[in-house]
Amino acid sequence: WQIMINGESYKPIVAEAARKSADKIYNRIMVTHLLMDESKENRVGGAVGFNCRTGAYHVFRAKAVIVAAGGASHIFKPRSVGEGMGRTWYAPWSSGSAYALPIAVGAKMTQMENRIVLTRFK
Numbered sequence: 853w854q855i856m857i858n859g860e861s862y863k864p865i866v867a868e869a870a871r872k873s874a875d876k877i878y879n880r881i882m883v884t885h886l887l888m889d890e891s892k893e894n895r896v897g898g899a900v901g902f903n904c905r906t907g908a909y910h911v912f913r914a915k916a917v918i919v920a921a922g923g924a925s926h927i928f929k930p931r932s933v934g935e936g937m938g939r940t941w942y943a944p945w946s947s948g949s950a951y952a953l954p955i956a957v958g959a960k961m962t963q964m965e966n967r968i969v970l971t972r973f974k
Contacts, residue, residue, distance in 0.1 A: 880904045883949075886917065886957045896957060924948030 870877060881901045889897030898913040924946060955961060 878903075878910065881910055883921075883953065886919075886953050887911075888957055894958075919950055919953050921950040921953065924951065 880903055882904050883899045883901035885900050886896045887898040887900060889895040891897075896914075896917040898911065899917060900909070900911050902909050951961065
C-alpha cells in the first residue's frame with residue numbers, strides 16, 4: 853500500500869523484479885493460441901504468438917501457464933448520452949483475450965462473470 857500505482861513508478865518496480873527472476877524476457881509478444889500438453893489431458897503446455905514490431909513467430913513450452921490478459925472493456929454503453937462514451941475505467945485495448953484464449957482450448961470458465969462498468973466523468 854506504500855507503492856503508488858502510477859505507470860511511472862509501478863512499471864520499473866515490476867520490470868526490475870522480472871529481470872532478476874527470469875532467464876529471458878520477451879517483450880511485445882501477442883499470444884494468439886494456447887497449446888495443449890500431449891502427455892497430460894486437459895493441461896496447457898505452451899503458447900504461440902508473434903512479435904508486434906518485427907512479426908517474428910514464437911513458440912513457448914511451459915510447465916505452467918497463467919493467463920493474465922485483460923478483460924473486455926466497452927461492452928456496455930453508459931446510460932448518459934454522448935458525454936460518457938469512451939470514458940470508462942478500463943483501458944480501451946482490453947479486447948477480452950483473457951476469456952478467448954482459455955475458451956479456445958476448451959476451458960470451463962467459472963467465476964469470470966463479474967463485470968464492472970465504472971465511468972469516470974463528472
